[in-house]
Amino acid sequence: MSSPVLLAFGAGPNVGLALARNFAKHGYKVALAARNPNPDVSKAADLVVEADFSVPDAVVSTFAKVKETLGIPSVVVYNAYSWHPSPDHPFSISVSDFNTDMVVNTTSAFAAAQEAMKSFAQLPADASKTFIYTGNIFNIPGRLILPGTSLGAGKSATAHIIANAASTNPSNGYKFYYADERTPDGEPVMRGISGEAHGEFYYELARNSKQGPWLATFVKGKGYVDFSAKDRV
Numbered sequence: 522m523s524s525p526v527l528l529a530f531g532a533g534p535n536v537g538l539a540l541a542r543n544f545a546k547h548g549y550k551v552a553l554a555a556r557n558p559n560p561d562v563s564k565a566a567d568l569v570v571e572a573d574f575s576v577p578d579a580v581v582s583t584f585a586k587v588k589e590t591l592g593i594p595s596v597v598v599y600n601a602y603s604w605h606p607s608p609d610h611p612f613s614i615s616v617s618d619f620n621t622d623m624v625v626n627t628t629s630a631f632a633a634a635q636e637a638m639k640s641f642a643q644l645p646a647d648a649s650k651t652f653i654y655t656g657n658i659f660n661i662p663g664r665l666i667l668p669g670t671s672l673g674a675g676k677s678a679t680a681h682i683i684a685n686a687a688s689t690n691p692s693n694g695y696k697f698y699y700a701d702e703r704t705p706d707g708e709p710v711m712r713g714i715s716g717e718a719h720g721e722f723y724y725e726l727a728r729n730s731k732q733g734p735w736l737a738t739f740v741k742g743k744g745y746v747d748f749s750a751k752d753r754v
């Protein structure tokens with residue numbers, strides 16, 4: 522049996538690198554797509570694709586390259602993000618910068634999920650078929666108001682897409698998650714984000730055969746924690 526393939530979009534030195542190392546340890550071939558791959562990221566992968574996801578077509582060409590070189594991706598992670606802060610008021614960034622953030626945070630993620638669906642249809646019944654979007658707390662209205670209009674808009678829009686995908690795919694074994702690392706008391710980890718915790722949690726999401734809660738809030742060392750009561754504002 523050939524090794525399963527992980528494809529991660531937006532692989533930097535934190536989450537992307539940790540995912541590569543953890544999935545490789547569990548027998549996966551690893552493809553990482555990065556705009557500026559650093560040497561550690563390149564060393565950790567079986568294939569590195571240089572791509573800029575401010576152009577959604579780059580998602581499609583990345584999938585084609587990975588399928589041709591390593592095989593059909595069975596776990597797809599979208600980790601890239603773009604953020605032009607709007608410090609003065611919500612409308613203090615240009616429409617062009619807002620649009621760039623929306624493309625990287627949502628449109629290219631939509632393209633990646635769409636291509637993942639096509640890949641999943643080509644895989645054997647017992648393969649993991651898992652799409653994970655790296656989110657944050659910005660999809661919860663009112664939980665955190667920061668100078669993050671465009672980042673919050675993009676994360677929220679993609680959370681909507683993931684929720685829909687998770688609810689429409691229960692019978693075919695396809696799984697869709699919006700993963701959000703939190704502190705043990707349900708606050709955003711922000712700069713304390715742990716690549717290692719993402720590596721471990723995402724592997725568990727890939728390994729489980731059934732769709733769990735699409736809003737996959739998790740805590741380092743614990744895994745999934747339901748913060749819905751706290752998030753009701």
Ligand SMILES: NC(=O)c1ccc[n+]([C@@H]2O[C@H](COP(=O)([O-])OP(=O)(O)OC[C@H]3O[C@@H](n4cnc5c(N)ncnc54)[C@H](OP(=O)(O)O)[C@@H]3O)[C@@H](O)[C@H]2O)c1
Binds near residue numbers: 533556557573574709
């Ligand atoms: N749960 C939380 O509270 C929390 C906290 C922080 C972050 N996050 C989320 O975690 C994810 C990133 O975390 P991380 O620590 O892995 O960050 P990271 O190491 O900076 O990785 C992000 C990667 O995205 C890439 N990227 C950005 N724009 C791109 C584009 N247009 N095309 C291709 N690649 C692009 C960056 O590439 P370059 O190196 O070229 O810039 C970088 O390699 C994001 O989705 C973020 O929203 C969540």
